[in-house]
Amino acid sequence: MTLATENPAPRAAAAVLQLKSMNILIVGVGGQGVLLASAILSEVALLAGYDVKKSEVHGMSQRGGVVSSHVRLGTVVHSPVIPNGAADVILAFEKAEALRWVHELKAGGFLIVNDQKLVPPIAVDPKYVYPDDALELLQGRAERLRVLNAAAIARKLGNERLANTVLLGALSTGLDIDLDLWRQVISRRVPKGTAEANLKAFEAGRNQ
Amino acid sequence: MNQRLLLSGDEAIAHGAKAAGVRFAAAYPGTPSTEIMETFARFPGSHAQWSPNEKVAFEVGIGASLAGARTLVCMKHVGVNVAADPLMTFAYTGVKGGFVLVSADDPEMHSSQNEQDNRTWAKFAKIPMLEPSDSQECYDFTGLALDLSEQFDAPVLLRITTRIAHSLTPVEVREWTEVPVTGFTPDIPKYVMMPNWARPRHQAVLQRLEALRQYSETTPLNRIEWGDRQVGIVTSGISYQHAREALPGASIFKLGFSYPLPLEKLREFASQVERVIVVEELEPFIEEALKAHGIACEGKKYFPVYGELNPTLAARGLVQAGVRSEPVAETPAPVEVLPRPPVLCAGCGHRSIFYALRRMGAHVFGDIGCYTLSALPPLETVHACICMGASIGMAVGVSQTQGSKRPVFAVIGDSTFLHSGITGVLDAVYNQANVTIIILDNHITAMTGGQAHPATGMTLQGKPTKSVDFVALAKVLGADHVETIDPYDFNATWETLKASVARPGVNVLVTTRPCMLFPRKVKQEPYIIVAGDCNGCGVCLKIGCPAIARSGEVTDKNLAIPVIDTAACTGCRLCADICPQDCIILKSQPGRESEVKA
Ligand SMILES: Cc1ncc(C[n+]2csc(CCOP(=O)(O)OP(=O)(O)O)c2C)c(N)n1
Numbered sequence: 042m043t044l045a046t047e048n049p050a051p052r053a054a055a056a057v058l059q060l061k062s063m064n065i066l067i068v069g070v071g072g073q074g075v076l077l078a079s080a081i082l083s084e085v086a087l088l089a090g091y092d093v094k095k096s097e098v099h100g101m102s103q104r105g106g107v108v109s110s111h112v113r114l115g116t117v118v119h120s121p122v123i124p125n126g127a128a129d130v131i132l133a134f135e136k137a138e139a140l141r142w143v144h145e146l147k148a149g150g151f152l153i154v155n156d157q158k159l160v161p162p163i164a165v166d167p168k169y170v171y172p173d174d175a176l177e178l179l180q181g182r183a184e185r186l187r188v189l190n191a192a193a194i195a196r197k198l199g200n201e202r203l204a205n206t207v208l209l210g211a212l213s214t215g216l217d218i219d220l221d222l223w224r225q226v227i228s229r230r231v232p233k234g235t236a237e238a239n240l241k242a243f244e245a246g247r248n249q
Numbered sequence: 250m251n252q253r254l255l256l257s258g259d260e261a262i263a264h265g266a267k268a269a270g271v272r273f274a275a276a277y278p279g280t281p282s283t284e285i286m287e288t289f290a291r292f293p294g295s296h297a298q299w300s301p302n303e304k305v306a307f308e309v310g311i312g313a314s315l316a317g318a319r320t321l322v323c324m325k326h327v328g329v330n331v332a333a334d335p336l337m338t339f340a341y342t343g344v345k346g347g348f349v350l351v352s353a354d355d356p357e358m359h360s361s362q363n364e365q366d367n368r369t370w371a372k373f374a375k376i377p378m379l380e381p382s383d384s385q386e387c388y389d390f391t392g393l394a395l396d397l398s399e400q401f402d403a404p405v406l407l408r409i410t411t412r413i414a415h416s417l418t419p420v421e422v423r424e425w426t427e428v429p430v431t432g433f434t435p436d437i438p439k440y441v442m443m444p445n446w447a448r449p450r451h452q453a454v455l456q457r458l459e460a461l462r463q464y465s466e467t468t469p470l471n472r473i474e475w476g477d478r479q480v481g482i483v484t485s486g487i488s489y490q491h492a493r494e495a496l497p498g499a500s501i502f503k504l505g506f507s508y509p510l511p512l513e514k515l516r517e518f519a520s521q522v523e524r525v526i527v528v529e530e531l532e533p534f535i536e537e538a539l540k541a542h543g544i545a546c547e548g549k550k551y552f553p554v555y556g557e558l559n560p561t562l563a564a565r566g567l568v569q570a571g572v573r574s575e576p577v578a579e580t581p582a583p584v585e586v587l588p589r590p591p592v593l594c595a596g597c598g599h600r601s602i603f604y605a606l607r608r609m610g611a612h613v614f615g616d617i618g619c620y621t622l623s624a625l626p627p628l629e630t631v632h633a634c635i636c637m638g639a640s641i642g643m644a645v646g647v648s649q650t651q652g653s654k655r656p657v658f659a660v661i662g663d664s665t666f667l668h669s670g671i672t673g674v675l676d677a678v679y680n681q682a683n684v685t686i687i688i689l690d691n692h693i694t695a696m697t698g699g700q701a702h703p704a705t706g707m708t709l710q711g712k713p714t715k716s717v718d719f720v721a722l723a724k725v726l727g728a729d730h731v732e733t734i735d736p737y738d739f740n741a742t743w744e745t746l747k748a749s750v751a752r753p754g755v756n757v758l759v760t761t762r763p764c765m766l767f768p769r770k771v772k773q774e775p776y777i778i779v780a781g782d783c784n785g786c787g788v789c790l791k792i793g794c795p796a797i798a799r800s801g802e803v804t805d806k807n808l809a810i811p812v813i814d815t816a817a818c819t820g821c822r823l824c825a826d827i828c829p830q831d832c833i834i835l836k837s838q839p840g841r842e843s844e845v846k847a
Contacts (some may be wrong), residue, residue: 103593121416126580
């Protein structure tokens, strides 16, 4: 969880620059990699000179529960928690989770949805129905909506495990941060020998 | 050289402790405090350890402090209840090496059984309390707390909450300093709390409290951020951040040193603003103190005494108080989406025990750990759960009063048993109860993320050490019958449980399968369902295994045919053992694979 920056200057830079405040909510299911994605985003933002706060509740993340991570950027950030309905960007790793959290999106916000379906075990009880029509229900709920199938894109690149980096690529299109910083942090954070493949996945997520 | 890191509050406390020369650290795991010790353990040159419970962690901490070492002891809020006995009297003796107790509270009960506000402990024990508002303050306040502890001869409470512990914010970290261990020097009247010596120590505590009050009045930890004087906000900890955001222009009295309160400085502040509003999470700790000292203020009128505060609730309360003009934006109603509660992992050895107990119609007194999830559908077989260790006492109480016509069981995890289950067995044995106690030994403290304990054979650092033998332990405690059970063998498990119900006395059963996640993921050959043989009885869907789902296919009678996700299945065999049709088989079992539907 420890993220290091080599450059101690950003705080000073931020004081002059007046950076735009952004609230990013990343949601998904325990085990999907939500917390790593928000850690990478936070590190990129810190390098870009932002004040950053990242907050999440993860006690149950390894038991298949709901995971949500708040990342807030700005010149100065106070509360680590995004106020209700104030997310500028929501990145949902799973489509039912997108539906669960979409009311937190600001008017004019950007919603990125991974077209993946993870049915919770509770659905063996017919009382609980998985929303197969999640993507349709999301139409009109966000001013900007982008749906992508990260796993399919990653598979085309030859490795399904690149899916999360594809999603980071999609997320990067919602933020005005130097792409080199993204590339730098991703290269440092991914398993040895996979940097090149991950950078390709990042590009694919930006472009598709 | 200073470095800027993005750290959680927990990590920042560990870094701050190391930088301030902490030589000894002890804890029992508990969300949201666990990562403090896990981080501290990675630093060379200091002793770090898990203790069997918080009381022992606190007591070894006292020893280290009396030996003159700077000491850190960490626990979740309810852990302080367990450590309360030594805490209340260590407050009398005072310290030698600086002693910091971290209490990580959990407003909203994200991972806890209650949401008590541990600021109350500072007042109860008459010890100073610091409340950081972000990771930088976690870092800085830890060092300061150690200084204050030595300066005032008192243990210091560093109180954080989940949103401080688990939020990452930037931290400027400094170089480590070495603080030598000064050694133990006997001082009987100070350290032996017999009545004759405890009485003068209580007087010393009262004098110390007065000195701390003076300190509180002048420390920069209690600072005023002047703004608009129509309203003055008094706040501390995470609430400061929410209030700062919800009312940017207001004058704010930020309490970093929040017990004892700087009452004169607060009175002065109150006289300079038109209205005082206290913004605090959970109990009206500050508000009541101000009112008791005649400082007019408002608080809980506008903010809940339960749950977590957040910027939205802070803003709403301030609108209601009439001091924030900008209304709080209404958000659209959330879409109803099916819940996604956490579940026992595929292959978890706890599952078959609860499935058997359910089938038996037992009354099950449960404890705290992953297995508490068995209270949820579809197993619904934990009938009471209060605090760590309570399972055994409750089951004994029920059996002694013959208050249940059903078989009565206590079910307790291995870490929890070592934490506070042993004395429960002694009670059962000594008072000759008829009860069966199942120790769910998955060889790890799983719920909190896989920490070692005295029966894992591993230290906090992962080094080999001695390991408790549960069977031998239960025998020497005097249990009448002790036996191990392999929860992967359902039929044998069923027979053993049934036999123990019929057997009077104290039965202790110990399970043998490791956790699926910690210390390493377990994956064995998966099972599959031979769809052609399945009659759709649905038994395998009732064990709550996340690897089994409806396939979408149905039988002739329109009953759902389940399917096993072979990537998720770890091969525990429970579903195969209970399938009345015998249509669940190992994936490699010859001859039948072709009949399997995907
Ligand atoms: C007094 C106290 N300390 C710590 C905790 C946090 N906690 C909850 S469950 C648990 C231990 C669970 O381990 P175990 O009993 O081995 O069961 P498992 O989760 O491995 O099934 C801990 C430490 C708590 N709830 N109360």
